[in-house]
Amino acid sequence: MTARIHPLLGAFAILVFLFLLAPLVIIVGASLSDTTYLTFPPQGLTLRWFANIFEISAFRNTAITSFQVAILGTGLSLLIGIPAAYALNRYRVGLPKWLGTLFILPILVPEIVFGFSLLKSITIGMGLPVYPSLIIGHALLVLPYSVRVVGASLASFDFSVEEAAISLGCPPLKTFFTVVLPNIRAGVIAAFILAFITSINDVSISVFLTGPGISTLPIQILAHMEQFFDPTIASVSVLLMLVTVGVMAIVEATLGLTFLTK
Amino acid sequence: MTVSLTIENLSAHYGQTQVLKDLSISVKAGELVSLLGSSGCGKTTTLRIVAGFLAPTAGHVRLGDRDLTTLPAHARDIGLVFQNYALFPHLTVQENVAFGLKQRGISSADRARRATAMLERVGLAQLADRLPGALSGGQKQRVALARALVIEPPLLMFDEPLSNLDAKLRVDMRVEIRQLQKANGTTSLYVTHDQEEAFSISDRVAIMNAGRIMQLDTPEVLYQKPANAFVARFVGFENLIPMKTIARDGAIVTAEAAGGAKLHLSQDLFGPIKDDFVLATRPDGLVVRGQGEGIPATLGTRTYLGRAYQYKCETAAGEITANGALSEMFEPGAKAVLVPLPEQCCILDPENRDTTSRPD
Missing domain, CATH: 3.40.50.300 (P-loop containing nucleotide triphosphate hydrolases)
Known part of the structure; x- marks a missing residue:
């Protein structure tokens, strides 16, 4: 038996999908256009704008910076976020309720305000160079994902399992690595992916923290668009989309996508 | 080891x-x-x-x-x-x-x-x-x-x-x-x-x-x-009846419950004999009879247990649960006496405040 779908509902669903996907189709089309300005539908077909990305060293360099910052920033956020999530769950009874909220502040505060305050505090205030500032800024930006997603995993973890390991002679720290961590592995990977994608795509924090000679890919895309407005922008965007699709494909193949939406 | x-x-x-x-x-x-x-x-x-x-x-x-x-x-x-x-x-x-x-x-x-x-x-x-x-x-x-x-x-x-x-x-x-x-x-x-x-x-x-x-x-x-x-209640001694010792005659202790009912109890039940004590029984340690030496009671709800009838009883010492033989059935409202079976009774000290909370 198949459920009957009202024709209007069907039409509406198709419209929603179009609305979601059309911009992506337009970008792909624009990236292939054989013109020197952005246009859709494409006039003529060429891959030269993709080749152009690799000829512009600024794209290469900022892409490398972006990946480095995303990996190191996300790593740093997990180093802080996993113990924080552990403490928030393990000692829930004894801790004040607002403490958990503290860790999602970077999501709640408008990013532009957050970026500016980071500029004031770490770049100007502490005088840190651009690169470490970027890493610290991104780590703070994605910390909520680490704490919340790992926390969701820990919420369903039975801490008496940890006590069982300790009673069997396993010291507490070793217990964390041999018993707790393997059981929240999916949460840690999910947190890493969400945080990584957030970091790679970030503009508002980076725009304050990048400086002379060091920039991230989204900032470079903006800068390039202001100067040239050629289809290179579209082709970079297509490449970024492919990276995201690739990450998702790996996740789907190894863990299943459903665990990201849980 | x-x-x-x-x-x-x-x-x-x-x-x-x-x-x-x-x-x-x-x-x-x-x-x-x-x-x-x-x-x-x-x-x-x-x-x-x-x-x-x-x-x-x-x-x-x-x-x-x-x-x-x-x-x-x-x-x-x-x-x-x-x-x-x-x-x-x-x-x-x-x-x-x-x-x-x-x-x-x-x-x-x-x-x-x-x-x-x-x-x-x-x-x-x-x-x-x-x-x-x-x-x-x-x-x-x-x-x-x-x-x-x-x-x-x-x-x-x-x-x-x-x-x-x-x-x-x-x-x-x-x-x-x-x-x-x-x-x-x-x-x-x-x-x-x-x-x-x-x-x-x-x-x-x-x-x-x-x-x-x-x-x-x-x-x-x-x-x-x-x-x-506390332990008595925990293991099912539902009836805790406060008593006063009023006389001793050799091995027999005479005690009085609230309302004046007198019981003659063997000294063997006691450790040291105290003036005030509590007589504790399970429902099957108190037998409902038409007459005899016991605590006068007005019978309430009757429940059939298979091996006996169980009655909720009103006495001068409070509400008590007692069992009666199948051969002798009483109707609610009937007057009867509750006769303690010595081998199923316990003599306890009066409850002090610290131990009176009931198990749930």
């Missing part, structure tokens, strides 16, 4: 609330002692202090000649069985059982041999490669038992191990636990709120209330000779 467990003058606080009050228990080598009481009586707190997961505010825990009080939990060498099994979800049954051996640096060949042997003892050798998620509740608890026993701990502790199992399995498992515990001669501390479970599995039972031990004795003594009103 069998050693005794000694808990001395243990006190514990949660914030300002004192949950254990100067608690002392001694578990002899090879003995199984249960801590029995309703939730909040301090039984689990006691177990967690012995395990090292909580620190006492005063007192000592000794295992043999080792003082455990300040030892970290992982260095105490105690086998623990949890209510919710607490198996490692990411390890197979075999790896779960071998976990404690691995921590002790035992070679992988020895680990495998000992874990397999222990799994055979609990009848689960064929499930060695399964993950815990694929086991039933009873199987999980057997794995947990094997995991705790395989390290050959000098002390085994059970925290409500059967509460999550169904009734039939609970009975089977407690027999199994008892057999394994006896065969190994492991000193054991067993926490439960289930009286039948505690009485059937233990050498001795400590009945706890509000952070104190009310009585620690064999199940037989607890069931027949409760030492105080």
Whole structure:
């Protein structure tokens, strides 16, 4: 038996999908256009704008910076976020309720305000160079994902399992690595992916923290668009989309996508 | 290796609330002692202090000649069985059982041999490669038992191990636990709120209330000779009738209940004879009769129990539940007397305020 779908509902669903996907189709089309300005539908077909990305060293360099910052920033956020999530769950009874909220502040505060305050505090205030500032800024930006997603995993973890390991002679720290961590592995990977994608795509924090000679890919895309407005922008965007699709494909193949939406 | 467990003058606080009050228990080598009481009586707190997961505010825990009080939990060498099994979800049954051996640096060949042997003892050798998620509740608890026993701990502790199992399995498992515990001669501390479970599995039972031990004795003594009103109520002495001694004549003590009913009781029932005492009986220790020496009562609701009728009775000493023979049925509202059966009565001290809270 198949459920009957009202024709209007069907039409509406198709419209929603179009609305979601059309911009992506337009970008792909624009990236292939054989013109020197952005246009859709494409006039003529060429891959030269993709080749152009690799000829512009600024794209290469900022892409490398972006990946480095995303990996190191996300790593740093997990180093802080996993113990924080552990403490928030393990000692829930004894801790004040607002403490958990503290860790999602970077999501709640408008990013532009957050970026500016980071500029004031770490770049100007502490005088840190651009690169470490970027890493610290991104780590703070994605910390909520680490704490919340790992926390969701820990919420369903039975801490008496940890006590069982300790009673069997396993010291507490070793217990964390041999018993707790393997059981929240999916949460840690999910947190890493969400945080990584957030970091790679970030503009508002980076725009304050990048400086002379060091920039991230989204900032470079903006800068390039202001100067040239050629289809290179579209082709970079297509490449970024492919990276995201690739990450998702790996996740789907190894863990299943459903665990990201849980 | 069998050693005794000694808990001395243990006190514990949660914030300002004192949950254990100067608690002392001694578990002899090879003995199984249960801590029995309703939730909040301090039984689990006691177990967690012995395990090292909580620190006492005063007192000592000794295992043999080792003082455990300040030892970290992982260095105490105690086998623990949890209510919710607490198996490692990411390890197979075999790896779960071998976990404690691995921590002790035992070679992988020895680990495998000992874990397999222990799994055979609990009848689960064929499930060695399964993950815990694929086991039933009873199987999980057997794995947990094997995991705790395989390290050959000098002390085994059970925290409500059967509460999550169904009734039939609970009975089977407690027999199994008892057999394994006896065969190994492991000193054991067993926490439960289930009286039948505690009485059937233990050498001795400590009945706890509000952070104190009310009585620690064999199940037989607890069931027949409760030492105080709290324990009496706990083991089913529903009727606690305050009495006054008014005369002694040789071996016969004459006592009076509220309302003036007089009873002649044998001195053998008493320890030292006091002016005020409480006569405690179960419903079947008071017989409803048409006449005789007893407590006058007006009968209320009658319930058919199969072996007897049970009546709710109004007396001058309060509401009392008593049983009557099937051959002599009374209607609600009838006048009768309640005759105590001496062999089923207990003489207790009057309740003091500290012990009057009822078990739930």
